Amino acid sequence: MALPTLTDYPERYDFHFCPRCGTPLATVLLHGMDRRRCPACRWVHFALPNVAATVVIPYQGGIVLVQRDIEPDLGIWHLPIGHAEYGEDPADTALREGEEETGLKLAQPRFLGYTHGPSYGDPRLFYLVFGFSAHVVxxxxxxxxxxxxxxxxxxxxxxPLKWTSQQAAVEAFRDLTR
Ligand SMILES: [Zn+2]
Structure with a gap:
């Protein structure tokens, strides 16, 4: 599969100046691809996917959904989901986001699977989403x-939930509970 090149990167990765020292970046061929590198301090921009975690919470005979209150997809119902903070295990992200968005106290995260795909907001930005289930305690x-x-x-x-990552998490959870 062909990987995205510099010109395919999302706007947020369109760096022109070194974030460490402020020098204008140069484009260099490095590890088989064009990348932006600082000619002064040698900093290299390695583009990474966004990392997020979502959680299936069985509760009172069903699973917990929350309603989205920001664009895009304002108003849809979805599983609790959020970005992993730097240094945070995605299992802990799932518990934290689930608790923040529902008011429930959660424990025992169980890995269901992951998805990798483009963001709905910007298809040039890739997302790695880890799915978990968790128990209400x-x-x-x-x-x-x-x-x-x-x-x-x-x-x-x-x-059916709108986001592919959440469809996958719910399907994996259904398989576990069948
Ligand atoms: Zn620099």
Missing amino acids: GGALTGSDEGRNVRVAPLDQME
Whole structure:
């Protein structure tokens, strides 16, 4: 499979100056690809995917969905999901995001699988999304501090989720519980 080249990179990776020393970057062939490198301090931009984690939370006979309150896809119902912070294990990301978005207390993350694909917001930006399930050990389904809507959807009759990463997580979870 052909990898994206510099001209395919998302806008956020269109660096012109070295983030370390401010020198204008040069384009050099390095490890088989054109990359941007600082001629002064030798810093190289290696573009990386965004890393996120999503979580399936079985609760009261269904699974927990939250309603998205920002664009793109404003208003859709989805599994709790968020970016992994630097240094954070994706399993901990899944628990943290699940707790922040639902009000529930979670434990025992179980890996379901991962997806790799383009972002819906910018198809030139790739996402690596880790799927987990987790057990509810406390708290209450109150939604986030920011007032996000939450609900429990029956696993057998719920609407298909929009995002591929979440469809995969739900399918893997269904396979485990069959
Ligand atoms: Zn530099």
